[in-house]
Amino acid sequence: MRFRVSHTTAYRSRLPVVMGYHLAYLTPRDCPGQRVRSHELLVTPTPADRAGHVDVFGNRFTYFCIEEPHVLFEVTATSEVEVSGRRRFADPQADWHSGVERATDPLLADFVAFSDFVTSSPSVRDYAALSFPPGRPLLEALEELNRRIFDDFAYDPGWTTVSTPVEVVFATRRGVCQDFAHLMLACVRSMGLAGRYVSGYLENRPPDGTDALAGADASHAWVSVLSGDGIWIDLDPTNGLVEPAHHITVAWGREYSDVAPLRGVVTAPGDPATLSVAVEVERIDYRSPRRHHRNPR
Structure with a gap:
């Protein structure tokens, strides 16, 4: 396509x-x-x-x-x-701790460490930990965390700015795609996983008549998390999507400022x-x- x-x-x-x-x-x-x-x-x-x-x-x-x-x-x-739309999928049964082990690679340090926009706190880590009990498959844990952010937080353009801290987004339960990407990165990094910020686009007007996704009239943001077998898994918490097939990737880095x-x-x-x-x-x-x-x- x-x-x-x-x-x-x-x-x-x-x-x-x-x-x-x-x-x-x-x-x-x-x-x-x-x-x-x-x-x-x-x-x-x-x-x-x-x-x-x-x-x-x-x-x-x-x-x-x-x-x-x-x-x-x-x-x-x-x-x-x-x-x-043809992407490699990670092993659906691999324990999430395999992703933590993979993230110890020094070359991934930028995607594991916290930063100015991706900060953590006990409340954010506790929120993330609910989706990561011992032995749970990584893909299953990420799908649930992604869905929880989609369900628990309201998409509200104009509520935040480019510099709004993760703690404020978490406390107010509202924001835009950039905020939800930073929040999800804070969650997965607090669990020891490697995650990167992805900037790109969504389709404005799908020709099949379905509604446009949230954030479709501007540049969009989502995240990728590294699995234990070295595959980056794309997740869009703004729209509750896992491995979205038709997102258009422009760039990725540690956070928005990159x-x-x-x-x-x-x-x-x-x-x-x-x-x-x-x-x-x-x-x-x-x-x-x-x-x-x-x-x-």
């Missing part, structure tokens, strides 16, 4: 911004079950300097510098991505800019079987 993704971010200010230095994580990855067919990144004004790079996690990102005064800064990423779609530093007079974001994900190949998902809350 092939998708066309268009992601436009625009900042408009009343007074001119003098210059800006930016990083864009807007190029989808080639990874198991996904192949990037084309990608284009358009920037207005035209950058004075621009270069593509690959970070330590294998994500492709673009650096660019704008050195002319401007009141409109706009970035549009357009991609065509083929998603096969893979924020667009960030940078500007020289400006202090006048606040107005931000607008538009994401469209269109299915352009209808020959693949229909997907099935639970409707969002």
